[in-house]
Structures are given as C-alpha cells and as structure tokens.
Amino acid sequence: xxxIQTTALHKRFRRxxxxxxxxxxxxxxxxxxxMGPNGAGKTTLIKLLMNLMSPxxxxxxxxxxxxxxxxxxxxxxxxxxxxxxxxxDWMSVGMxxxxxxxxxxxxxxxxxxxxxxxxxxxxxxxxKHLSRGMRMKAALASALAFHPKLIVLDEPLSGLDPLVRxxxxxxxxxxxxxxxxxxxxxxxxxxxTFSSHIGYMQxxxxxxxxxxxxxxxxxxIVTATADAPFAAPSTLPxxxxxxxxxxxxxxxxxxAYDADRSxxxxxxxxxxxxxxxxxxxxxxxxxxxxxxxxxxxxxxxAQ
Numbered sequence: 001x002x003x004i005q006t007t008a009l010h011k012r013f014r015r016x017x018x019x020x021x022x023x024x025x026x027x028x029x030x031x032x033x034x035m036g037p038n039g040a041g042k043t044t045l046i047k048l049l050m051n052l053m054s055p056x057x058x059x060x061x062x063x064x065x066x067x068x069x070x071x072x073x074x075x076x077x078x079x080x081x082x083x084x085x086x087x088x089d090w091m092s093v094g095m096x097x098x099x100x101x102x103x104x105x106x107x108x109x110x111x112x113x114x115x116x117x118x119x120x121x122x123x124x125x126x127x128k129h130l131s132r133g134m135r136m137k138a139a140l141a142s143a144l145a146f147h148p149k150l151i152v153l154d155e156p157l158s159g160l161d162p163l164v165r166x167x168x169x170x171x172x173x174x175x176x177x178x179x180x181x182x183x184x185x186x187x188x189x190x191x192x193t194f195s196s197h198i199g200y201m202q203x204x205x206x207x208x209x210x211x212x213x214x215x216x217x218x219x220x221i222v223t224a225t226a227d228a229p230f231a232a233p234s235t236l237p238x239x240x241x242x243x244x245x246x247x248x249x250x251x252x253x254x255x256a257y258d259a260d261r262s263x264x265x266x267x268x269x270x271x272x273x274x275x276x277x278x279x280x281x282x283x284x285x286x287x288x289x290x291x292x293x294x295x296x297x298x299x300x301x302a303q
C-alpha cells in the first residue's frame with residue numbers, strides 16, 4: 001500500500017487545465033519533494049490530495065482510502081500546512097494549540113511543549129500579531145504535535161529567513177523517521193538534504209517521479225573534448241539537453257546517463273572524443289527540466 005496514489009488525475013478550471021493525467025505514488029515512510037516552477041500545478045495537486053477540491057477526472061487514494069473520505073477521524077492521521085493557510089487570528093498561540101488538542105486522540109502534550117520551546121512560540125501573543133515566520137511555526141506545531149502518519153506541506157518555507165527555515169527543517173527531520181512527508185518547496189538546498197524521493201511538475205504534468213538517488217545518478221553534466229573542432233550534429237538524442245560546442249569542446253546535460261552507454265553513443269554522434277561527467281545538484285536538475293520547453297537543438301560556435 002502507498003501513502004498516496006493517484007491514477008489519471010485531472011483538474012480543470014474552465015479553460016485552464018491545472019493538473020493533467022498525474023499518476024503519483026508516494027511510498028510509506030518516504031520524504032517526497034515536489035518541485036516545479038510557479039503555476040506548475042503543485043498547489044492544486046496538493047489540494048486535491050487533501051480533499052480541499054474535487055478532481056475533474058481520476059482517482060486519489062490516501063493510505064488505500066479515497067481522498068473524498070478524508071474527513072472526521074481520518075483527519076487525525078494527516079498534518080497539513082500551507083503557505084496561505086488561514087489561522088484564527090483572534091486567538092493567542094496558547095489558545096490555538098488548546099483548541100486543536102481535543103480533535104486528535106494522539107495529541108502528544110510533551111511533544112507540543114518541545115515544539116513550543118524549539119520554535120520559541122509566544123503563547124500569550126495573538127496570532128494576528130505574529131510575523132509570518134512565527135505564524136508558520138505555530139501552524140507547523142499544530143500539525144506535528146499529534147504524530148500524523150502523513151505530513152503534507154505546501155511551500156512552508158517560502159519567504160522565511162534562513163534561521164526560521166533551519167528551525168522548521170530540523171523539526172521535520174526529527175519527526176520524518178516516524179511518518180511520511182510530502183513537501184512542495186522552492187528551497188532546493190533543503191530538499192536535497194532532506195528528501196528521499198523527487199517529483200517535478202510543469203504545466204500540470206508530473207514529468208519526473210522517482211527516488212532522489214536515481215535522479216542524481218542519471219542527470220549529469222557531460223563534457224566531450226577532441227583533437228579537432230566538433231561539427232554540430234544534425235540531430236541529438238532526446239536525453240541530451242542544452243547542447244553547445246566551442247571548437248573542440250562540447251557540453252550538454254544528459255538526463256539518462258550511463259557511463260559506458262553514454263560514452264559509446266557520444267563517440268558515435270561526435271566522433272573520437274574524451275568524455276568526462278559531473279553530477280548535478282537538485283537546483284541544476286530543476287533548471288534543466290524547467291528549460292526543457294522544446295526539443296533540443298544543437299548549437300555550435302565552431303568556425
């Protein structure tokens with residue numbers, strides 16, 4: 001059983017196709033990071049998963065149950081925090097946490113106190129008087145204190161200063177060992193150290209979804225050098241992106257790198273050459289995917 005599974009999921013808003021044929025699986029115990037540019041459909045997808053809106057077409061299962069049944073006692077197993085989440089501003093932090101406690105039979109008072117201390121939450125101050133970072137800390141404390149089986153976070157770090165981000169991520173890393181996490185974030189450096197699985201969305205489609213180790217193994221920056229200038233090839237493999245050559249040096253991003261196969265194919269296309277490769281960071285993977293808006297076209301500055 002998966003923590004989350006979607007099949008042929010679509011969501012339309014009149015002429016806008018926000019989510020297109022998404023088949024997503026999130027393994028139990030994983031930390032799944034969802035990447036993609038603004039407007040890619042990440043927030044819409046998360047709202048569908050959380051039963052905050054209904055799909056146009058498709059199926060959603062959360063721990064084997066339809067997302068439409070996420071209500072009542074089922075909510076005890078899910079912690080959800082969004083960057084645009086509304087909080088009862090008239091309440092103090094202490095009142096807010098006290099209000100949340102009775103809804104969760106697994107609420108851990110000791111954990112709540114540890115989170116309050118770690119986040120330095122001012123219990124007597126009203127939520128409307130808190131900074132954005134402090135409001136996010138209060139929301140996260142309320143979502144973690146009951147030991148949810150699934151934690152869903154939609155851009156929780158957006159706009160926060162580095163110290164606050166570090167505090168939030170430290171708490172998540174501490175609790176991730178006992179839960180499943182689905183995280184949408186632009187903070188790619190934090191995703192890289194924290195996540196076990198990666199998804200990439202663009203234009204409503206899930207273009208990549210696999211273990212992070214696989215992604216970092218197959219995405220490589222490749223450099224070919226030769227004794228003579230390269231002639232720009234007329235066609236390139238689909239997994240060679242952003243190809244360029246200057247004289248006797250050629251560079252490209254390869255999305256399905258395999259040392260032996262890639263070297264043989266490069267020599268077949270470019271002729272005799274020496275190849276070297278370097279791993280990509282998740283930021284570089286993100287940029288490579290984001291710039292893949294058309295079939296790759298070879299360019300050459302060789303004269």
